[in-house]
Amino acid sequence: MAKKAKTVFICTECGNEYTAWQGQCSYCGSWNTIVEHKVAPAEEATADTRRRTGVAGRPVRLGEVGTHDYTRMDSGLSELNRVLGGGIVPGSLTLISGEPGIGKSTLIAQAAGRIADKYGPVLYVSGEESEEQVKLRADRVLGSISDSLYIYPETNIENIMAACDSIKPCFIIIDSIQTMYSQSADSVAGSLTQIRECSGQLIRYAKNRNVPVFIVAHVTKSGELAGPKTIEHMVDTVLSFSGERDRDLRILRSFKNRFGTTDEIGAFRMTGEGMVEVPDISGSLIESQESEEGSVVSAVYEGSRPVFFEIQALVTRANVGFARRTAIGISQNRLNMILAVLEKKAGLSLLDHDVYVNVVGGMNTGSTSTDLAVALAIYSSFKGKSSSRRLVAAGEVGLTGNLRSIPNADKIVQEAVRLGYEAVILPERNARQTAQSGRKIDVADGGRSVSVTPSAPDVSDSIRVLGAANIADAIRAFAS
Numbered sequence: 232m233a234k235k236a237k238t239v240f241i242c243t244e245c246g247n248e249y250t251a252w253q254g255q256c257s258y259c260g261s262w263n264t265i266v267e268h269k270v271a272p273a274e275e276a277t278a279d280t281r282r283r284t285g286v287a288g289r290p291v292r293l294g295e296v297g298t299h300d301y302t303r304m305d306s307g308l309s310e311l312n313r314v315l316g317g318g319i320v321p322g323s324l325t326l327i328s329g330e331p332g333i334g335k336s337t338l339i340a341q342a343a344g345r346i347a348d349k350y351g352p353v354l355y356v357s358g359e360e361s362e363e364q365v366k367l368r369a370d371r372v373l374g375s376i377s378d379s380l381y382i383y384p385e386t387n388i389e390n391i392m393a394a395c396d397s398i399k400p401c402f403i404i405i406d407s408i409q410t411m412y413s414q415s416a417d418s419v420a421g422s423l424t425q426i427r428e429c430s431g432q433l434i435r436y437a438k439n440r441n442v443p444v445f446i447v448a449h450v451t452k453s454g455e456l457a458g459p460k461t462i463e464h465m466v467d468t469v470l471s472f473s474g475e476r477d478r479d480l481r482i483l484r485s486f487k488n489r490f491g492t493t494d495e496i497g498a499f500r501m502t503g504e505g506m507v508e509v510p511d512i513s514g515s516l517i518e519s520q521e522s523e524e525g526s527v528v529s530a531v532y533e534g535s536r537p538v539f540f541e542i543q544a545l546v547t548r549a550n551v552g553f554a555r556r557t558a559i560g561i562s563q564n565r566l567n568m569i570l571a572v573l574e575k576k577a578g579l580s581l582l583d584h585d586v587y588v589n590v591v592g593g594m595n596t597g598s599t600s601t602d603l604a605v606a607l608a609i610y611s612s613f614k615g616k617s618s619s620r621r622l623v624a625a626g627e628v629g630l631t632g633n634l635r636s637i638p639n640a641d642k643i644v645q646e647a648v649r650l651g652y653e654a655v656i657l658p659e660r661n662a663r664q665t666a667q668s669g670r671k672i673d674v675a676d677g678g679r680s681v682s683v684t685p686s687a688p689d690v691s692d693s694i695r696v697l698g699a700a701n702i703a704d705a706i707r708a709f710a711s
């Protein structure tokens with residue numbers, strides 16, 4: 232006898248399940264995030280269904296597992312390949328999220344065209360746009376349209392699976408998951424039930440046929456994945472595509488990757504002819520060549536290359552009541568910590584001042600290497616002083632006021648030389664390491680500046696590396 236459908240309650244933030252509704256999720260603590268969710272009755276796992284679903288495997292020795300079919304597909308966009316860890320893995324599921332209008336469809340249409348040219352049939356399922364709209368975009372961004380590129384404006388997942396069975400694509404794109412629905416779940420498209428059911432069907436198809444699938448997902452206004460968050464753990468890779476609407480730079484970042492690191496970022500420019508790759512991202516976020524009051528350039532090492540960007544701070548006298556602290560691009564907690572350290576360890580009293588910090592260009596690295604530049608930008612705005620030279624600052628500020636070293640400092644220095652900077656302020660340990668690699672450095676030691684002679688012959692760089700043990704030394708090096 233057929234079993235009845237049951238109802239569960241799932242938190243949209245963390246995906247935790249409950250048997251009854253409650254106002255607050257007791258697992259992640261979010262309020263009003265628990266929604267009702269109907270689950271179709273599970274089939275009895277008979278020998279017949281096991282054969283059909285193809286799950287009746289047997290344990291094998293790990294050493295005997297072949298990896299011959301693990302060759303990655305080239306997406307035709309090296310920035311996308313880089314973020315994925317070297318290309319698209321067959322049978323993998325990739326979720327690509329971003330605000331509406333950021334360029335997800337454009338980026339994927341470009342990859343689809345190149346993959347169709349190189350590997351064979353590609354199925355682009357569009358639940359949002361008509362054939363003509365997709366064709367218009369493809370005409371703009373692809374020089375010629377491959378015969379192997381199929382467009383299918385459909386939202387019914389069962390029809391899509393049937394189309395896959397007939398076309399046998401080597402790459403599938405679902406744009407977007409929020410528009411898809413399955414007739415086996417009685418709920419509207421975009422609901423949790425539908426998102427989970429449709430993703431489940433896609434995952435089974437991808438794994439059984441070894442075909443990679445890209446799933447586009449929209450984010451909410453606050454930048455959250457909302458519904459699709461519940462499928463984050465089901466997919467192999469989660470990418471996010473971001474940028475500022477009025478600027479053309481777009482950053483692709485991975486938050487989860489079963490086949491590579493999550494450190495790499497990809498950079499593109501949105502142009503009239505689609506996305507253009509930006510292989511040389513390190514200096515493209517910096518606009519001004521002059522050193523300005525309240526602005527300090529910082530650098531982080533993202534995966535395999537350094538990225539330079541500007542941090543701006545504005546410190547003004549607070550009017551009434553509590554002083555405001557606003558942070559864009561760095562976390563509010565980090566800003567509060569840096570302000571406390573500046574107050575206690577560098578004697579900067581900011582209690583009655585509003586502080587605004589902005590990372591220019593929409594970079595949101597989450598890296599603590601930006602701490603030092605944030606601190607120096609605040610100092611610069613507060614004192615109304617700018618540095619007399621073009622400089623870069625990178626380092627983590629500890630609660631004791633000491634500077635903690637950062638990874639790949641030497642590569643950041645090399646890039647700073649290439650971009651024509653005059654000085655780099657680094658944590659002392661990093662500075663000494665760059666001295667060992669043959670670079671002359673100055674170490675600010677209790678106010679005195681000590682030159683350290685490199686152990687290898689001096690490379691003829693015009694840059695000065697300034698090592699600082701703590702925040703007070705860094706300020707002295709900045710103001711000198």
Ligand code: TYD
Nearest residue numbers: 331332333334335336337368502503504505
């Ligand atoms: P789109 O890829 O449709 O965004 P998403 O799928 O993330 O919602 O692109 C949206 C915007 O990009 C659109 O407003 C127009 C602009 N655009 C360009 O600037 N150049 C182009 O070549 C294309 C195709 C779009």
Ligand code: MG
Nearest residue numbers: 335336359406
């Ligand atoms: Mg789109």
